[in-house]
Amino acid sequence: MTIKIGFIGTGLISHMHLAFLMTSSEPNRVVAVHDVDPDRARAFASLCGASVVGVDELFDAVDLVYVTTWTSEHPSLVRAAADRGVAVYCEKPLATTVTDVEQMIADVERAGVANQVGLVLRSLPAWLLVRDLVADPAAGRLMAVSFRDDQYIPVQGRYASTWRGDPARAGRGALIEHSIHDVDILQWAFGDVTEVTGRVREFHGLDRIDDVATAQLAFGSGAVASLTSVWHDVLERPSMRFVEVFCERLAVSIDGDSDATVRWQYTGHDADERSGVALVQECRERGIAPTDDVTELLGGRVFNPATPFLHALRTGGPSPLPVREALAAHRIVDAVYRSADHGARPVEIVAG
Template structure:
């Protein structure tokens, strides 16, 4: 299985390269020619591939000439579309980093291009592979929780500009924290609620956090109403302290008629304090969600396991984000 990682703009690109390089039966090639918007000090290009033990191509044309069986797009959000359309033109299945695109218009064009070419389009939402989410999903599917009434979710992370400046540049990212951290939970709810789709979105945003550094919103709260009457709130803020030993996390509370379900997607960790470092520390254990997602994309889901989100699902999440921005501007709910 030959897999090409196109662009290293996203912080997950290096991790994907490392996972693929050690995955049996997989050959990996990196390609990162578009470094024109990288900030000083951001490590990109061949150095990233070399550190991961992966091959490297100088251009996207060379990467496709290599004959990949699949590609993973890790560019800035606004640059997803041309790379996905390039993969579609070459007839190569593609896993695109989340969110699907920086705009619904681009997302629709990507889905249409892959559909017309008969090419699989998947979106990188690893949280749906969390054992904690699997337990929530099973409780809802079995009916043990009863009808879902409301969901409270939080995807709080650290300000991402220390790793990649473009996350807070709307012309490349499509927005700020609302764009970055709404879609993971929107994807979980899209899977959890099945055919009960989102019908209305209300959102508020601000940039009280880091207002002296960026103009994009750094805090937000999104309320989503679904066709079956369930209401979900999503805290999508970049509110995790920079000095904290963890980047952030994702938590979900699902309130049903017969049970309340709580999950923490990333708490497979031993927590402690390092005397040497003078700060808290975490030692992770258990499954690697990115690895599970990559394996499901490349080789199919395990028996009874989770499938990778598809382009249509990614587009539904993007529509929630776009409606959230419209609501934040106007101060009123926006229908989908």
């Protein structure tokens, strides 16, 4: 079975997903695309031999639709896909509000369509390894995490767009549009977040578009984390992450993204590190690689996030990363903004 795929939205992120699809071992073909900019749609279609069509025609032609538009359009498009019985892959953030996210989850679950969210950091070898290291009883209890994420503000350079500077379409700024990845990784790798405090700034003068966001997070385990997310104007620095994790008997650092180097040291042992092919191999040897497919991306390597989803769709198995998985990150992000909007007062995260 060759899965027929359509794209609604053909901006920068759609090209990354196309690369994943074209390097997946699961048989698939992009057959239809749609974009509000016809020239952009035609340019994207030429890369994969697809037809440029209207939204209704696209839904009629495909088994799976990738929703890669600006954020405010996601809820209605996901609902439309669900109503038509079409499987859906939706980019992050899912929506501009938690209420809309909850409705999207209800829509796909009511319709029973396969669905996945684009939280692709979970496919990075570095984070798979770090999660495994911290889960090792030899590490002791998690104590603290320091997480810094920076990139140039994505209204310029290779990220150039106008919608990311428009709160009606983006919701807010760096925290929800970019660092929802970071928030998701923090709760996925280290456990439930129970309380946050936050501060945001708007140095670029874009109303409600934060270009600095800081958050203090408390985990149910008793551990704490600090997150700093910055959108600057250093165009030579497209996107960088640096993270340090401290357990009672383990120290870990992650420097980079798909090209990351992971360094770690246990009490009583020499320091160790992995990067590149060796990092991928370490994940395979530990049995934590989600797929055999590895895609080269942005100077590094990623376990292809499309392959497990396509396999699930073809075989009728469960999605490895359904949209419901994004709800926790959205609730945390919303709580950080509420804290920031009320003088950095602590906000409790209610489980469920």
